[in-house]
Amino acid sequence: MSHPDHRGDGDGWVECSLGHRHWGRFGAAGLLAHRARPDGSAEVLLQHRAEWSHHGGTWGLLGGARASHESPLAGALREAAEEGGVDPTHVHPDGQYDDDHGGWAYVTILARAVDHLDPRPTGGESIDVVWWPVDRLGDLPLHPGFAESWPVLRDALTPLSVVVDVANVMGSRPDGWWRDRAGAAQRLLTSCATLARGGVPGSALPEQLPRAPLAHWWPHVSGVLEGAARSAAQHPPDAVEVVVAPGSGDDAIVAHAAVLTPPKLVVTADRELRRRCADVGAVAVGPRWLLDLVEQPR
Ligand SMILES: [Zn+2]
Structure with missing residues (x-):
């Protein structure tokens, strides 16, 4: 979702060809920020979603509705900055995954942290924003859309x-x-x-x-x-x-x-x-x- 001061035209519910109800008239975009841990394994940046939000209480990516004029990359970086305090100059995009449902798509931007990030809940949609080890993702109740994409995303954490x-x-x-x-x-x-x-x-x-x-x-x-x-x-x-x-x-x-x-x-x-x-x-x-x-x- 957008802040009121630059509310886009993407806010609203749509039904996709698969019969789900989704937020984002022009689709949605999210950021999968990742970095290496000291032991060489990976960790990813996750948002603990506010209880009132769609699939509240689950864990997923910083993201939200795209505006009609906005590229997926721009949308993902904007949402990550708004909701998680992520400085867009501190991540480097490596890939884009389109989860296309027909009539609605969630686009994930995979990006590695290239500088220190100071993630924190900065919008009303996050209970928390934390780095979480990839090996322990199974411990969390994940947002169903993220859970479904995760096997593909996990394989894409290494850039081309x-x-x-x-x-x-x-x-x-x-x-x-x-x-x-x-x-x-x-x-x-x-x-x-x-x-x-x-x-x-x-x-x-x-x-x-x-x-x-x-x-x-x-x-x-x-x-x-x-x-x-x-x-x-x-x-x-x-x-x-x-x-x-x-x-x-x-x-x-x-x-x-x-x-x-x-x-x-x-x-x-x-x-x-x-x-x-x-x-x-x-x-x-x-x-x-x-x-x-x-x-x-x-
Ligand atoms: Zn759908």
Whole structure:
């Protein structure tokens, strides 16, 4: 729900195609914030719902009705700020899951905490807002919608990783890169940042990549630089991790991909490298995959 001072047009009940009654004329959105505990296991941010609310007394996500003009991401972040005091600049969205009932959908934004959060009940809909260990979620009476989505969401807590073979992708685009390798690498890293910020629809991922059925992913993107392109690493865009290969670029790509948690993609057309990536559990896609995503108008 919205505060009176910016009440949206989404407040109201609707009946979905499955015959349920839901809050939010244009659907609803919620934030699944998560972070690692000291022992490496995950914990998620939950709202203990006020008794008077729909499914009162249960535990679920900070969320609520979306306004007609509002993206799911904007709606989820607004609700989390209003109801749980979550600073939107302290979370990084990794994925979007659409639980579509037909005529109504609940969209969950998965986001990892990248800075200290100070969650607390800041709206009238929360009894409490707490970090809760994923392993102990079964101890709580969960909101039925959240409980149903949880098996999918749990599998999606690890973000998609995309590793870009910068030399190979550069070489696939005849834009004069051979005259200025560092400049061309810099341009490609900018494209990588576009991918990280804009994300990739789940439908654009290769079928053979095992992953959760998310509608959208905001991947962690890294670019591996070698040779004369290395000087581009002095001015990398902040949305991209730059890995500078000390020797062979291929060796650096395989070593980097090996330590990433799936799902993971490597962007390269190099056949031998594609085979080596498969050995470390990464799925390879060609340069066109990346270039189509970043060059098409959004
Ligand atoms: Zn429904």
